[in-house]
Amino acid sequence: MLSWEQSPGIALMRRERAWVEVNLSAIAHNVQQIRRLLSDQTELMAVVKADAYGHGATTVAQAALHAGATWLGVATIPEGIELREAGIDAPVLVLGANHTPEQIRAIVHWQLQPTLCTPRQALIFADVLAQTQQPSLSVHLKLDTGMSRLGTDWQAAAEFVQLVQRLPKLQIDSVYSHLATAEDPNRTIAKQQQQRFEAAIAQINACGIYPPRLHLANSGGTLSDATFHYDMVRVGLAIYGLYPADHLKAVLDLQPALQVRARVTQVKTIPPGTGVSYGHRYVADQERQIAVVAIGYADGVPRNLSNKMEAIVRGQRVPQIGAVTMDQLMLDVSAIPDLREGEVVTLLGQDGNESIAANDWAAILDTISWEILCGFKHRLPRIAIGK
Ligand SMILES: *Cc1c(COP(=O)(O)O)cnc(C)c1O
Numbered sequence: 485m486l487s488w489e490q491s492p493g494i495a496l497m498r499r500e501r502a503w504v505e506v507n508l509s510a511i512a513h514n515v516q517q518i519r520r521l522l523s524d525q526t527e528l529m530a531v532v533k534a535d536a537y538g539h540g541a542t543t544v545a546q547a548a549l550h551a552g553a554t555w556l557g558v559a560t561i562p563e564g565i566e567l568r569e570a571g572i573d574a575p576v577l578v579l580g581a582n583h584t585p586e587q588i589r590a591i592v593h594w595q596l597q598p599t600l601c602t603p604r605q606a607l608i609f610a611d612v613l614a615q616t617q618q619p620s621l622s623v624h625l626k627l628d629t630g631m632s633r634l635g636t637d638w639q640a641a642a643e644f645v646q647l648v649q650r651l652p653k654l655q656i657d658s659v660y661s662h663l664a665t666a667e668d669p670n671r672t673i674a675k676q677q678q679q680r681f682e683a684a685i686a687q688i689n690a691c692g693i694y695p696p697r698l699h700l701a702n703s704g705g706t707l708s709d710a711t712f713h714y715d716m717v718r719v720g721l722a723i724y725g726l727y728p729a730d731h732l733k734a735v736l737d738l739q740p741a742l743q744v745r746a747r748v749t750q751v752k753t754i755p756p757g758t759g760v761s762y763g764h765r766y767v768a769d770q771e772r773q774i775a776v777v778a779i780g781y782a783d784g785v786p787r788n789l790s791n792k793m794e795a796i797v798r799g800q801r802v803p804q805i806g807a808v809t810m811d812q813l814m815l816d817v818s819a820i821p822d823l824r825e826g827e828v829v830t831l832l833g834q835d836g837n838e839s840i841a842a843n844d845w846a847a848i849l850d851t852i853s854w855e856i857l858c859g860f861k862h863r864l865p866r867i868a869i870g871k
């Protein structure tokens with residue numbers, strides 16, 4: 485079978501209906517902006533889990549490494565394997581927890597670096613490694629300082645780290661924790677987590693153990709406070725060009741990398757009183773010109789945006805009307821003269837002077853930009869632009 489790139493017919497079809505454009509120049513720009521906040525001693529991990537928040541893991545990883553990131557972060561082993569199969573040899577930290585012998589053998593085979601969250605998990609790793617030829621494995625120890633997710637309680641850090649230190653074949657590469665409220669302008673809880681982290685590190689040092697690397701910050705932590713940077717920062721959202729919170733906009737200039745576009749497939753005039761889409765949740769109060777657009781909730785346009793979102797056509801914002809359906813949605817294009825089939829509509833991203841960002845959708849839906857970005861489905865081809 486031909487791949488997308490090999491077949492000109494299919495390559496054309498990638499922009500036939502609806503697609504996601506990923507601007508690699510924006511990724512590079514964002515990485516460089518973030519790097520400027522960091523000291524020379526602080527490394528930048530590009531977090532490319534969940535297919536790089538929907539942007540395409542391997543293209544984003546390559547662009548981020550080229551622009552100054554030195555580590556990659558993924559959630560799962562298959563996500564790490566995808567990077568290795570693409571020929572990427574940068575260090576890859578698996579942020580999620582893994583326990584089974586099969587998982588551990590895959591981590592070793594693909595030269596991924598695991599997160600160890602508990603003493604029990606460390607013992608399983610040591611057991612499985614003992615049965616392999618592998619001389620050693622770099623591991624990262626996770627402490628829970630207040631997120632109440634993965635990790636050993638910070639007060640038990642010293643025992644945990646000492647145990648791993650004594651186990652054969654396990655090399656401690658880093659000790660890390662994760663902030664629960666990094667986006668909050670009120671830093672009380674984040675600062676408390678930092679104090680706990682530092683108290684745990686002091687205890688670890690008191691045992692004569694000095695982990696080569698400490699890290700704590702996600703995007704919010706990285707943008708909000710340089711004392712959160714330590715030896716490395718783990719940045720996802722900001723690399724994709726979105727601010728974790730509005731109050732952090734002054735800190736640096738980010739450009740959204742993702743644009744979602746789709747084609748107009750039909751244009752029609754409807755008389756006053758005409759209902760539009762399932763349930764007739766929109767009824768025209770006067771004659772309207774409407775456009776049918778080939779994208780829907782099966783592509784990742786949330787149905788809850790029905791009658792609430794806008795799109796950009798020929799550089800002009802127009803309202804979406806009626807229920808978003810599985811594969812299509814309708815726009816009121818009365819303000820756009822002579823709109824034709826095949827013209828391109830921008831759902832997210834920039835067209836002329838207008839732009840709509842993931843955080844605009846997130847605000848309407850009372851959710852966060854992270855969830856919007858991860859919501860675009862595989863039916864939408866990812867097209868890299870701006871190299
Ligand atoms: C997802 C994740 C990050 C990145 O978070 P952003 O807010 O997108 O920067 C960092 N660290 C861990 C442990 C994560 O799971």
